[in-house]
Amino acid sequence: MTLLKFIRTISIIGLFAGLATAAPSSVERTPDKSFALAKRATCTPVSAGNSGIDDSPAIRDAISSCGAGGTIVIPQGVTYAIRSSVDFKGCTGCIFNIEGTLKASDDLDYWYYHSEIFLMSGVKGATVQSLLGTGVIDGNGQNAYDIFATNSSLKRPALYSIKGGSTSIIIKNIHLKNPPGIFFYAGGGSSNIKFASLYLTAASKSSYEPKNTDGFDIWDASYVAITDTTVSNQDDCVAFKAGCNYVTVTNIKCTGSHGLSVGSLGKSYGAVDTVKNIYVDGADMVTSAKAVGIKIYPGGPNHGSAIVSNVTWANVVVDASDYAVQLGGCYGETDAYCASYPSTAQFTDINLINFSGKTSAHYEPTTSEVTCPAGACHVSFTGYSVLSPLGTSKVICTKNGGTITGITCSSS
Template identity: 50%
Template sequence: MQIEDLFTLVLFVFACKFDQICSLTNENTCTPTSAGNSSIDDVPAINSALLTCGNGGTIIISSNTIFMIRSPLDFANCRQCSFQIEGTLKVSDDLNYWNGKTAFILLQNITGATIQSLTGMGIIDGSGQVYWDYFAKHKTYKRPLLMFFSNASNITFNNIKLKDAPMMFVTVKDKSYNISFSDLILSAVSTSVNDPKNTDGFDIGECSHVTLNNIHVTNGDDCVAFENGANYITVNNITCVGSHGVSVGSLGLGAGETYVVQNVYVSKIKMINCSKAAGIKLWPGGSSHGSVFVTNVTYDGVIVDNCDYAFQIMNCYESESKTCEKHPSTARLSRIHLMNFTGKTSRKYEPHVANIDCPPNGTCDLTFTGWDIIAPHRKSVVLCAHYDHPSGVKCTPGAFG
């Protein structure tokens, strides 16, 4: 090598190290090693990989390998990283340790991450059965969320199976934005007499520009819930089995607070064996509750298969009727579009296929188009109350809830 070539090489290495002209770290790949022992926490090994390769690199959870999550897995060191799950992340069943923890997996205050499985074999296992059984006898036990997105942005999460969350599967809030979920399977199915309580699929609140696409959810609570602060949320091509529906709310619980859900578009969803396919849940009015505004929400293309109701509005959510009579809901519902609902309800409330109990002291701007819902024996009745100008459905008095 000539002296000038050697000099050039030295300058190049110097520049890479101190001026970061080249980005060798962005090509780093880390593959943490599992201890292979369910009593040993594998989170430190994953954290080490995130620390080494989290800045634009790739972390791979190897196939046919179980990594035990015995302490919270925090993605704080992921900056534009790719986290590839081909094996299993399995939550421990240490009830004492996890009591009161926020979540098993945390994505807080981060910008830029791709969490995915290239093979589609990646699993996040919440070990929910032991938690459901324990909670059935100990109602004060505080179960963590499976995944918590807080003030997170520019996140892609796809092609992964989430199994047996002890409580909610995915919660997104605290000004998170631009988050995409796609090609997912969420399943919470109990093998005992104890139901998988509160296993919401997605709780979306105080965030914007969140998309859900091509997802299958089997659970024991809301499939998707749009909560306070949800704005510009898109849900497309989702199937929900055994859930409480794709719903707005519940809204209005906190005294003196203002609750807003707006700009939500739901399309091409199939609802199977659900308590309702779609709905809005409202707390009563009065000084002990808050103000509610729901605007520009569209459901378009809802297939109803053996759900108890195709659509339901509740204005007395989890409250006594005398409380709601004394403090009627003042919620303002505007530009709520219910389009192309088709299918058949269950026999539970036959012949009633919808229960629309609008807020008595609020507004109820609902528009139905393409409503084609029948009860098992063909005759169908839509119950309504406080819905002054029905559009697209024939109302029968008597709604409640």
């Protein structure tokens, strides 16, 4: 038992009258005067109020006590020091209300050996939310940004991981800021995950910018939805990674990112990575390296292949992003290597619908670039009206025997 305690409130039908004279208890019990079904148990972990003292054990105890269908409350105006990983083990149908702040330590010696700060593994039903809109999860990543600038081998944890076949997970109406690495990981066969009304920001106070701060990395997870979300970061806004299936993204704004990206795929020799059934509708892409894209490694002795199928990006507004669309098969290697070992990946049913706005001047007059892999390729544009700052637009295409429709292609 930890020195940090929590308050637990349970409403139960027919409490024994003798409890009124019982010895004092750390659990406050209140009768349900309406004689209805028992209400949810509620636990409020008590913070030590000291950033040097770990509040994670108290939170873990609260989850253990109230996780089976109960509610855990992080109260408004209170900051909890997260100096060790918070595991949601024991949460089944639980509600975790964050109205205050959960702030991770910057102890990179500890986090070096832990792959996430908040973990859901094997969780069957959980809602993490802020009812008041005041909840903050602070990754406190500045130390990681500064050290990674001179030590690129530094291991940094994800801010939040969902894995181990977790299902029926909802995370909504929370501000997440400054992760040491990525914001969200979803994979491990997890399914039925909804991210809604989230605000993700990564910013540095030094000259060293945050690195690898992907907003959402969706791996082997299915039926994932991201809605009404804003992301300001320095890497992929959403990355559709190997194994993801049935993912929808609606009404998202991404600033400073590497875009809404499939991949990277086909890195490992002998592997055939798959991404399928992706639908994006409504994206505002501001000052990004690209608005949308597919990143594929070439073939040859160093890499594998990939199959990307039934992917749609629709109603995308480009605002000073370098490319509107960048689909390619030469990721992570030199042009010479890619010429010798072109990708054998397959792009099928890739749809780009109603793209508008203006790119940056970085590649003007080019606004998009599409390179088909040698395996198979069918890419369709509909309603493409993106312009460069010059008021013109050029789309560079390399078909490699595939088809690119709905756009006038230029060879260079």
